[in-house]
Amino acid sequence: MIKWSDEQEMVRQAVRDFIDTEIRPHREELEFGDLPPYDLLRKMLRTFGMDAMARDNFAKRIERERVAEAGTGEDDTEKSSGGGGARDANSVAFSMIPIIELCRVCPGMVTAMGVSMGLTASAIMSKGTVEQKERWALDLLTMDKIGAWAITEPDSGSDAFGSMKATAKRDGDEYVLNGSKTFITNGPHADTIVFICKLDEGNPPAERTVLQFVLDSGMEGLEQPKAFRKMGIHSSPTGMLFLDDVRVGRDRLLGGSEEAFKGTGGRKASKATFSMERTGVAAMALGIVDRCLELSVRYAKEREQFGQPIGGFQLIQLKLAKMEVARMNLQNLVFRHIEMAAAGEAIDFAEASAAKLYSAQTATEVALEAVQLFGGNGYMAEYEVEQLARDAKVLQIYAGTDEIQISQIARSMLGE
Amino acid sequence: MNVVVCVKQIPDPADPGALDPNTKTLKRDVKLILDESDSYGVEMALQLVDTAGGGEVTLVSMAPNSEVGGLRTALAMGAAKAVLVSDEALAGSDALGTSKVLAKAIERAGEADLIITATESSDGYTGTVPEQIAELMGLPSITFAKSIAVEGGTVKVQRQTEAGYDDVEAPTPAVVSVTAGVVEPRYPSFKGIMAAKSKPVDEVTVADLGIDASQVGWAGAGQEILEIAAAEEREAGTIVEDDGEGFQKIVDYLAELKVI
Ligand SMILES: Cc1cc2nc3c(=O)[nH]c(=O)nc-3n(C[C@H](O)[C@H](O)[C@H](O)COP(=O)(O)OP(=O)(O)OC[C@H]3O[C@@H](n4cnc5c(N)ncnc54)[C@H](O)[C@@H]3O)c2cc1C
Numbered sequence: 001m002i003k004w005s006d007e008q009e010m011v012r013q014a015v016r017d018f019i020d021t022e023i024r025p026h027r028e029e030l031e032f033g034d035l036p037p038y039d040l041l042r043k044m045l046r047t048f049g050m051d052a053m054a055r056d057n058f059a060k061r062i063e064r065e066r067v068a069e070a071g072t073g074e075d076d077t078e079k080s081s082g083g084g085g086a087r088d089a090n091s092v093a094f095s096m097i098p099i100i101e102l103c104r105v106c107p108g109m110v111t112a113m114g115v116s117m118g119l120t121a122s123a124i125m126s127k128g129t130v131e132q133k134e135r136w137a138l139d140l141l142t143m144d145k146i147g148a149w150a151i152t153e154p155d156s157g158s159d160a161f162g163s164m165k166a167t168a169k170r171d172g173d174e175y176v177l178n179g180s181k182t183f184i185t186n187g188p189h190a191d192t193i194v195f196i197c198k199l200d201e202g203n204p205p206a207e208r209t210v211l212q213f214v215l216d217s218g219m220e221g222l223e224q225p226k227a228f229r230k231m232g233i234h235s236s237p238t239g240m241l242f243l244d245d246v247r248v249g250r251d252r253l254l255g256g257s258e259e260a261f262k263g264t265g266g267r268k269a270s271k272a273t274f275s276m277e278r279t280g281v282a283a284m285a286l287g288i289v290d291r292c293l294e295l296s297v298r299y300a301k302e303r304e305q306f307g308q309p310i311g312g313f314q315l316i317q318l319k320l321a322k323m324e325v326a327r328m329n330l331q332n333l334v335f336r337h338i339e340m341a342a343a344g345e346a347i348d349f350a351e352a353s354a355a356k357l358y359s360a361q362t363a364t365e366v367a368l369e370a371v372q373l374f375g376g377n378g379y380m381a382e383y384e385v386e387q388l389a390r391d392a393k394v395l396q397i398y399a400g401t402d403e404i405q406i407s408q409i410a411r412s413m414l415g416e
Numbered sequence: 417m418n419v420v421v422c423v424k425q426i427p428d429p430a431d432p433g434a435l436d437p438n439t440k441t442l443k444r445d446v447k448l449i450l451d452e453s454d455s456y457g458v459e460m461a462l463q464l465v466d467t468a469g470g471g472e473v474t475l476v477s478m479a480p481n482s483e484v485g486g487l488r489t490a491l492a493m494g495a496a497k498a499v500l501v502s503d504e505a506l507a508g509s510d511a512l513g514t515s516k517v518l519a520k521a522i523e524r525a526g527e528a529d530l531i532i533t534a535t536e537s538s539d540g541y542t543g544t545v546p547e548q549i550a551e552l553m554g555l556p557s558i559t560f561a562k563s564i565a566v567e568g569g570t571v572k573v574q575r576q577t578e579a580g581y582d583d584v585e586a587p588t589p590a591v592v593s594v595t596a597g598v599v600e601p602r603y604p605s606f607k608g609i610m611a612a613k614s615k616p617v618d619e620v621t622v623a624d625l626g627i628d629a630s631q632v633g634w635a636g637a638g639q640e641i642l643e644i645a646a647a648e649e650r651e652a653g654t655i656v657e658d659d660g661e662g663f664q665k666i667v668d669y670l671a672e673l674k675v676i
Binding site: 006007010011014017047048049050052053090094290 | 488489492505602603604605606607609610612613
């Protein structure tokens with residue numbers, strides 16, 4: 001893939017028009033007014049028929065799985081948690097384009113959407129039973145319901161599994177869940193929560209099996225406090241979750257049995273989710289960089305100092321040239337992800353980490369350089385680059401910090 | 417119910433390119449897009465077919481270089497097929513020449529209950545093509561529609577006027593021109609965009625339509641563009657300094673203009 005096809009360009013134009021008329025005018029409220037992003041996202045999905053497409057794809061997949069189940073009696077879990085089969089390049093591109101385009105205006109909306117339709121739904125689609133998929137995943141894929149995926153805890157971030165305190169204890173046929181989760185995207189609004197915790201059988205924490213449960217908002221003992229104030233992505237509500245003796249049946253245990261998660265299985269399942277989360281970041285970074293560059297080029301031509309447009313100064317030209325290099329690299333990364341998905345090739349963990357590291361750093365650097373290029377105006381909220389710079393920073397923190405990506409890339413090379 | 421919509425493909429108004437100093441017309445060798453004025457007609461047609469519970473929308477367009485960019489947009493919105501007239505002989509066609517071609521192309525598009533056009537195009541603005549088509553086809557013509565309903569063999573139109581609207585009726589088939597902005601044109605869905613690629617576009621020449629080339633293009637044009645000139649710059653407005661009584665000055669000014 002060397003450029004967007006005609007249809008992909010048409011999709012891009014249509015999505016951009018929609019965002020300019022339907023979402024951009026709400027930027028103030030999303031940024032400073034605590035307007036949740038969900039209704040706008042739903043409108044976007046419905047407008048472009050993405051919800052209907054999700055429903056069709058879901059029906060086809062469930063049908064296939066039922067056939068497979070009937071045939072072999074067992075689902076091939078390795079396969080279903082990996083890259084899956086080859087996909088139509090257009091359908092991959094059509095899922096990337098709204099991410100890129102939304103990030104030109106509001107990267108927070110992509111975070112909220114990605115965690116719900118991407119992370120949470122994928123966790124259920126890759127590990128859940130057919131019944132669980134039907135019960136929870138479809139509504140997430142169409143955004144009729146909002147999802148949250150909860151692994152991080154106050155004392156457990158980068159070392160997500162090592163210091164995890166959240167527990168599940170068996171009690172007859174049921175489990176009792178306890179723990180606190182933090183920095184949970186969509187936490188305050190989520191209808192459906194994938195809660196990741198350790199099975200406490202009285203054994204040492206390091207040996208405990210990691211399990212995933214699906215919770216519904218309103219369950220007894222589950223508290224979803226209001227969102228934190230934060231540096232950027234204001235349009236993505238982030239909060240804590242508290243579980244105090246939440247009772248669940250086996251029907252809420254993803255996969256319906258502890259077996260799939262025994263040993264390192266639980267960690268692997270979450271890692272597959274990390275991989276897909278990381279590839280989305282390239283598309284997000286591309287949107288941010290694309291918009292920063294567009295605004296910067298315009299400003300460099302218009303703003304005059306010392307009797308000439310600032311674009312005439314070589315130091316400004318250097319900034320623009322570097323931004324363009326970044327944009328090209330990110331676009332190539334996105335194209336590669338589309339090609340790989342279309343070829344049915346799963347992106348390995350180290351490559352996903354490398355792409356995520358580069359994308360996150362690049363988006364932050366470019367956005368900060370855009371602020372610099374805009375001078376005082378760049379520091380003012382009225383000029384979009386200020387928001388994009390605050391928003392870009394989070395890409396270096398969530399979905400694995402830069403430092404964690406670096407160590408994962410290095411470890412894969414050193415063969416650890 | 418079958419509806420034919422005449423759509424023009426024009427240079428992007430955001431990046432319109434240049435005028436040709438020899439022909440004094442807009443250069444059309446750039447990528448063309450669907451004229452926004454026509455997107456309202458396409459939307460109305462799709463809604464009418466939806467309401468009728470059957471039938472299809474067919475597009476008719478005349479454009480140079482086999483251009484389909486704008487047609488694909490309307491096909492992606494939901495139109496079923498298109499007739500495209502593209503022929504070098506058409507360069508320089510005036511409004512009447514264009515109408516002759518479109519009238520024949522509409523006939524080629526098949527039985528239609530209704531023919532919808534925009535009031536005027538955004539690049540040419542002659543605003544005469546819809547009525548000329550109606551005359552050439554011997555059909556009733558209704559202009560400035562803000563809403564359209566078809567019942568039995570009758571089309572009922574709310575025709576926009578300065579004061580409000582008139583209720584107008586005509587037997588079908590009829591040619592109805594639609595005012596810009598009266599409906600919200602839909603965004604093409606992703607599925608629609610994919611499907612648009614394989615929808616049929618019947619590309620024809622002047623000869624295919626049985627038209628003598630001398631009737632159209634520069635050869636047939638009864639109209640000549642003598643001169644083109646830049647529009648006058650807008651004059652600077654009046655600035656009212658607000659010393660606390662600014663509102664009164666504005667009220668007085670508006671009263672002087674007799675608008676309040
Ligand atoms: C806006 C936002 C949304 C989020 N959404 C979610 C969500 O939906 N679900 C969820 O579960 N979590 C979510 N998170 C949590 C996120 O994944 C964590 O913040 C992240 O993994 C880092 O963990 P931490 O904050 O505990 O930082 P820490 O792990 O405490 O890291 C502190 C610093 O130490 C560095 N560090 C840590 N370990 C090492 C090491 N081994 N080598 C070198 N340096 C190291 C880190 O890189 C960092 O610089 C979100 C976070 C944010 C900010």
